[in-house]
Amino acid sequence: MAVVRRTREDWTAAALAALAEGGLAAVAVEPLAARAGATKGSVYWHFPTRDALVEATLLRWEHEHTEAVIAHAEQGATPVERLHRLISAVVRPERGVDVELALQSSLGDPLVAAAVARVGSRRMDYVVTLFTQLGFTRAQARRRAATAYSIYLGQAQLQRANPAVVPRTPAAKRAYVADVMLILLAQPDGDG
Amino acid sequence: MAVVRRTREDWTAAALAALAEGGLAAVAVEPLAARAGATKGSVYWHFPTRDALVEATLLRWEHEHTEAVIAHAEQGATPVERLHRLISAVVRPERGVDVELALQSSLGDPLVAAAVARVGSRRMDYVVTLFTQLGFTRAQARRRAATAYSIYLGQAQLQRANPAVVPRTPAAKRAYVADVMLILLAQPDGDG
DNA sequence: CGCCTTCCATACGGGACCGTATGGTTTGAC
DNA sequence: GTCAAACCATACGGTCCCGTATGGAAGGCG
Numbered sequence: 369m370a371v372v373r374r375t376r377e378d379w380t381a382a383a384l385a386a387l388a389e390g391g392l393a394a395v396a397v398e399p400l401a402a403r404a405g406a407t408k409g410s411v412y413w414h415f416p417t418r419d420a421l422v423e424a425t426l427l428r429w430e431h432e433h434t435e436a437v438i439a440h441a442e443q444g445a446t447p448v449e450r451l452h453r454l455i456s457a458v459v460r461p462e463r464g465v466d467v468e469l470a471l472q473s474s475l476g477d478p479l480v481a482a483a484v485a486r487v488g489s490r491r492m493d494y495v496v497t498l499f500t501q502l503g504f505t506r507a508q509a510r511r512r513a514a515t516a517y518s519i520y521l522g523q524a525q526l527q528r529a530n531p532a533v534v535p536r537t538p539a540a541k542r543a544y545v546a547d548v549m550l551i552l553l554a555q556p557d558g559d560g
Numbered sequence: 561m562a563v564v565r566r567t568r569e570d571w572t573a574a575a576l577a578a579l580a581e582g583g584l585a586a587v588a589v590e591p592l593a594a595r596a597g598a599t600k601g602s603v604y605w606h607f608p609t610r611d612a613l614v615e616a617t618l619l620r621w622e623h624e625h626t627e628a629v630i631a632h633a634e635q636g637a638t639p640v641e642r643l644h645r646l647i648s649a650v651v652r653p654e655r656g657v658d659v660e661l662a663l664q665s666s667l668g669d670p671l672v673a674a675a676v677a678r679v680g681s682r683r684m685d686y687v688v689t690l691f692t693q694l695g696f697t698r699a700q701a702r703r704r705a706a707t708a709y710s711i712y713l714g715q716a717q718l719q720r721a722n723p724a725v726v727p728r729t730p731a732a733k734r735a736y737v738a739d740v741m742l743i744l745l746a747q748p749d750g751d752g
Numbered sequence: 753c754g755c756c757t758t759c760c761a762t763a764c765g766g767g768a769c770c771g772t773a774t775g776g777t778t779t780g781a782c
Numbered sequence: 783g784t785c786a787a788a789c790c791a792t793a794c795g796g797t798c799c800c801g802t803a804t805g806g807a808a809g810g811c812g
Contacts, residue, residue: 371778373789391668393585398769408771409790418770473665475721476583488722511739514725518714525713526706529667530680533706547703547748554746556739563808565759590799600801601760610800 374406376414376424383425388466392474395422419479426483429467434487438494447501448553454495454516455548458523460541469528472521492517508556516552566598568606568616575617580658584666587614611671618675621659626679630686639693640745646687646708647740650715652733661716684709700748708744 382404386394397411397418404410415421437457444450458465474480495516499509526534535544574596578586589603589610596602607613629649636642650657666672687708691701719726727736 371790373778393668396769397771407791408769409792412771413789416771472717472721473667475665476585481721484721488718489725492722492725507735508739510725511727511736514715514718514727514736515711515740515743517725518711518718519707520714521717522710522712522714523706525664525717526680526710529664529673529676530684533681533684533702533709535703535706543699544703544706547700548707550749551707551743551746554743557742563760565808588799589801599761601762604801605759608801 372405374404374410374414377428378404379411379414379421380425380428383421384429384467387425387429387470391470392422392477392480395425397421422477423479426471426479429471430483430487433467434490437491441494441498447498448549451498451502451516451552452545452549454498455519455545455552458520465524469524472525488517502553504556512552512556519548519552564597566596566602566606569620570596571603571606571613572617572620575613576621576659579617579621579662583662584614584669584672587617589613614669615671618663618671621663622675622679625659626682629683633686633690639690640741643690643694643708643744644737644741646690647711647744648737650712657716661720664713664717680709694745696748704744704748711740711744 379400382400383395386396386400386403395418397408401407401409401411411421415424437454440457441450441454444453471480471484475484492513495513496509499512499516500506502509504512523534535541571592574592575587578588578592578595587610589600593599593601593603603613607616629646632649633642633646636645663672663676667676684705687705688701691704691708692698694701696704715726727733
């Protein structure tokens with residue numbers, strides 16, 4: 369008889385999956401256990417409370433995916449190339465975007481709000497340095513970074529809420545990314 | 561004795577308030593009634609079910625606020641001015657943005673998803689016409705509209721999740737809006 | 753004033769989930 | 783093989799919410 373044993377990581381993995389599918393509310397001890405073919409007893413042995421499970425799950429996501437976007441961008445040689453990779457990552461979403469959106473959808477929870485805030489400012493810092501590398505002044509870089517990150521977030525939402533208005537064919541996506549790049553690199557007004 | 565009577569509209573109003581504060585989950589019959597100094601009996605007289613209340617609330621929001629942004633923008637004389645009013649509306653948020661975000665946060669619910677989709681495409685249509693009025697080709701207008709709306713959505717999210725990275729002082733806001741305008745009106749590449 | 757309709761409070765049953773208690777089974781050390 | 787620790791199932795009490803049932807008060811109308 370295959371008597372299965374679960375680790376802490378098994379449960380955070382299951383929680384991540386549930387989070388991606390059904391949002392924070394889906395990270396519920398009993399349904400989670402049932403889906404894993406186990407019972408609450410297991411979960412409550414590994415975690416003192418549901419919040420502890422949520423927190424561990426968020427921490428795991430933070431460690432695994434915070435730097436993911438940045439790391440992917442950093443593979444670009446020039447700043448322009450890095451920005452391009454950054455923008456493309458949203459328009460051509462990979463894995464993990466579901467969790468991203470689910471979290472943005474549960475900012476009511478203080479644990480989630482804290483995690484999202486940490487990740488957000490970390491990313492913003494990166495994009496700001498990117499734009500300073502591109503020759504923008506500090507203030508101007510901050511503005512462009514805010515816009516770039518807004519486009520990132522907004523685009524992610526649009527794909528979920530209004531997939532019809534988002535570019536779908538590869539050609540359309542390429543054209544769209546190109547236009548966003550052109551936009552973000554536009555010469556600013558000369559008043560800092 | 562001020563024996564209060566509630567109308568259907570009283571309840572959708574209360575639901576809207578709760579929606580803005582606590583998201584869709586806060587639109588719960590019993591808490592809503594308690595907060596209004598009434599009981600479930602009243603709610604369930606006006607609405608057959610909770611979903612009916614939610615649907616009526618969404619419909620009300622849709623009617624009251626879908627066109628609100630557009631109407632506000634339409635007070636601008638030129639297309640550029642209209643776009644400017646549109647962008648400013650996010651950076652300098654008025655009332656109703658809370659509900660907007662709460663809904664975007666509850667796309668899991670099919671009722672919400674439908675309402676948000678309707679409003680979204682309605683707004684996109686408007687922004688597309690705005691960009692065509694500005695002399696962009698149809699394809700290019702669609703791209704810029706998608707970007708503009710993404711900035712709108714993303715900026716709204718940023719204000720909630722990372723208020724630190726968003727321009728705060730009036731001067732900073734003005735500079736930011738100016739830069740976004742400059743960006744959105746940038747001369748596109750000649751192939752679209 | 754009587755009466756009917758509109759509106760609402762109270763009371764109840766049910767479901768989903770959290771957290772605790774407790775005892776049983778498996779595992780590894782010796 | 784013994785034993786303690788690790789792991790988990792079962793069962794329970796509690797909370798919050800949904801929805802129903804039912805009786806009663808409020809307001810118009812004859």
